[in-house]
Amino acid sequence: MxxxxxxxxxxxxxxxxxxxxxxxxxxxxxxxxxxxxxxxxxxxxxxxxxxxxxxxxxxxxxxxxxxxxxxxxxxxxxxxxxxxxxxxxxxxxxxxxxxxxxxxxxxxxxxxxxxxxxxxxxxxxxxxxxxxxxxxxxxREMERMASALDSPHPAARVDLEIGRVMDQEQIDASANSEIKIYTDGSKIEGRVGAAVSIWIGNTETRTLKLALANFCTVYQAELLAICRATKEIRRSTAESFGIYSDSMAALQTVKNHGCLHPLAVETRDNLKAISRQAKIVNLYWIKAHAGIEGNERADALAKEAAINSKKKPDYDLCPVSFVKRxxxxxxxxxxxxxxxxxxTASITKMFFPDAVAAYRTIRKVGMNAIRTQIMTGHGGFSEYLNRFKCKENPSCICDPNTLETVPHILLDCPIFAQERYTIECELDTRIQKDKIGEIIKGRNRIKFLEYCENLANKTIKRNKNTV
Ligand SMILES: [Zn+2]
Known part of the structure; x- marks a missing residue:
């Protein structure tokens, strides 16, 4: 068996x-x-x-x-x-x-x-x-992607184009749609809102303010606003419409039939129904903060919706990004x-006392062989060489009773007093064990690392010649 x-x-x-x-x-x-x-x-x-x-x-x-x-x-x-x-x-x-x-x-x-x-x-x-x-x-309930099995046959898809509008002038020039609908989403003070602002000619005729749960993203808010705009169009008796959003990501999600975000799927369903009603909808991306009246208005409404809402949110499905984070x-x-x-890792802890902070800064530090030797203590330093039987004497040449370790070289060794004095003046801090973590996090990191590398290189070279 x-x-x-x-x-x-x-x-x-x-x-x-x-x-x-x-x-x-x-x-x-x-x-x-x-x-x-x-x-x-x-x-x-x-x-x-x-x-x-x-x-x-x-x-x-x-x-x-x-x-x-x-x-x-x-x-x-x-x-x-x-x-x-x-x-x-x-x-x-x-x-x-x-x-x-x-x-x-x-x-x-x-x-x-x-x-x-x-x-x-x-x-x-x-x-x-x-x-x-x-x-x-x-x-919380999870926002789940729609099933690909439920999406329409490729032949039954409505092809969508996204126009681009850079300023109010271009909007006025492209006045071919009877009704213009501006949508926007906003996150402010940790709260999320979306808004729809509907215009006929130069007059705003109707607005919608939508609240989302605090854990929702601006992207979800943008999509929700576009989705609600299409819902309004389904109900309207007018014949041509323009939807204006400043979120290219949201518009692309709607346009891309492969994206199964539930709000995008609902939006596409609406658009299909609208085209069966023989109405025309054009999607436009508009430049944000370019003085476009309708966009400014939608932006303000979305912020109001986020801050002032006391009712139950209009949308509260938890995005995958929230769970990931x-x-x-x-x-x-x-x-x-x-x-x-x-x-373990006692010397590494001197440079990075906190693993969470380190996970974020380590990419900026840029590791190489010498920096790793310094930050682990495992390198050409007498105490290490002696521990692994590569050198008879573990002590520093400055004092037979002092081990030649990385902390000793960087913090105490009198041989490097001159270098230490220079860097302390330059950084305006004492080079002490409990200060190193802060230095590595800050903007003086590069200068400090240069100091470390200089001392380490000199020490390693010295040991190579004496082994
Ligand atoms: Zn020494």
């Missing part, structure tokens, strides 16, 4: 665990990683940016495939261990770190998140889209907790 079956790329074994699946997935990812290793060494080869692209586009998807099915298995210790081994090697390559660097340091400097947490995040997102992640959504926050929190309570 077969010990396991493979179903749509997921291996299930005879004890109904996903252990074999995860083992296979890791093996596959490691194979890619090994290819990568041949092309990426600490001092030469693929640069970290390229490795990161390969990781995000190839390795992570291999592991995350169908994660929603087997995610609960990823919290088993044995499986977490396998994932850690896999990710540590890759993260080290990504930041050009020595092979002795800890997982936490390597992950932080590579700017990637622990795989087991990513697996949980992907699974959560999948469940939320299916509407089962009660814990995350609370009493929420799931990411949960991941970052857990990651930060792990990083801070972990025994």
């Amino acid at each position: 077969a010990k396991e079956i493979k179903l749509l790329g997921v291996t299930i074994d005879d004890r109904l665990t996903f252990n074999t699946h995860i083992k296979n997935v890791c093996r596959k990812a490691i194979a890619v990683h090994q290819q990568l290793c041949r092309a990426a060494k600490v001092s030469w080869g693929l640069n970290p940016e390229v490795i990161k692209i390969i990781y995000v586009a190839v390795i992570e998807p291999i592991v995350l495939y169908a994660a929603s099915v087997w995610a609960p298995a990823a919290s088993k210790l044995g499986i977490i261990k396998q994932l850690r081994v896999l990710q540590r090697g890759i993260a080290q390559k990504m930041c050009k770190a020595y092979r002795t660097v800890s997982l936490n340091s390597a992950l932080l400097l590579a700017g990637i998140l622990p795989l087991d947490l990513r697996i949980r995040e992907v699974a959560l997102l999948y469940e939320a889209k299916k509407g089962v992640a009660q814990e995350l959504l609370g009493d 929420h799931a990411r926050m949960v991941t970052l929190d857990e990651w930060n907790h792990r990083y801070n309570t972990g025994q």
Whole structure:
């Protein structure tokens, strides 16, 4: 009898665990990683940016495939261990770190998140889209994409064009539509509103103010306004209409039949019904804040709708982006907790005391081999060289009783007093352990890193000559 079956790329074994699946997935990812290793060494080869692209586009998807099915298995210790081994090697390559660097340091400097947490995040997102992640959504209902099966046959589609209007003059010149409808959406003070302003000639004849739930996006508001505009047109007895929106994203969503956003689908249904009524509708993108009267009006109404609304929202489906952001926050929190309570990465913590902030700044820092040596302490410094039996003496040449570590070199070593004095004057701060985190976050980062690199290079060179 077969010990396991493979179903749509997921291996299930005879004890109904996903252990074999995860083992296979890791093996596959490691194979890619090994290819990568041949092309990426600490001092030469693929640069970290390229490795990161390969990781995000190839390795992570291999592991995350169908994660929603087997995610609960990823919290088993044995499986977490396998994932850690896999990710540590890759993260080290990504930041050009020595092979002795800890997982936490390597992950932080590579700017990637622990795989087991990513697996949980992907699974959560999948469940939320299916509407089962009660814990995350609370009493909110998820905005679900329409089914492609329900969309009209390509032959039955109404082709849509989007005109462009840059100012009031062009609107007046293109006065071929009887009724002009301006739509807008707005987010202000954390609240969301949308509005429709209907004009005949130079007179506004009717307005609609719509409120959306606070977690909704401006994009949803823009779409809602366009959708309501088409609903108004269905009811109207006039024959030609123009819909004017300043959101190209929303207009494109309506135009693109492949987009299954529920509001876009409803809008297209309305437009189809309108064309059966032998009415003409033109869609226009208008430049925002270009002094177009109708647009200014819709903008003001949308803001009013957002701020003043006390009624139940007209639209309150939760966008996928909200769930994504929420799931990411949960991941970052857990990651930060792990990083801070972990025994490893003590020198990395001096530069990045907070993993959440680091995840955001690390891209701006721009990692390279020397910076990684400084931020991990794993490099050509006597204390490290001695620890790994490459040098007999772990102490600095300034004092036989002081270990030559990164903090010593940067903060205390008298040999570099001159350099330290110069940079302290330049940055107008003392170079102290508890100040480094702030410096790295701020705009003096580059100057400070230059100082670190200068000292590290001198130290490493000195050690090379004495080994
Ligand atoms: Zn010293």
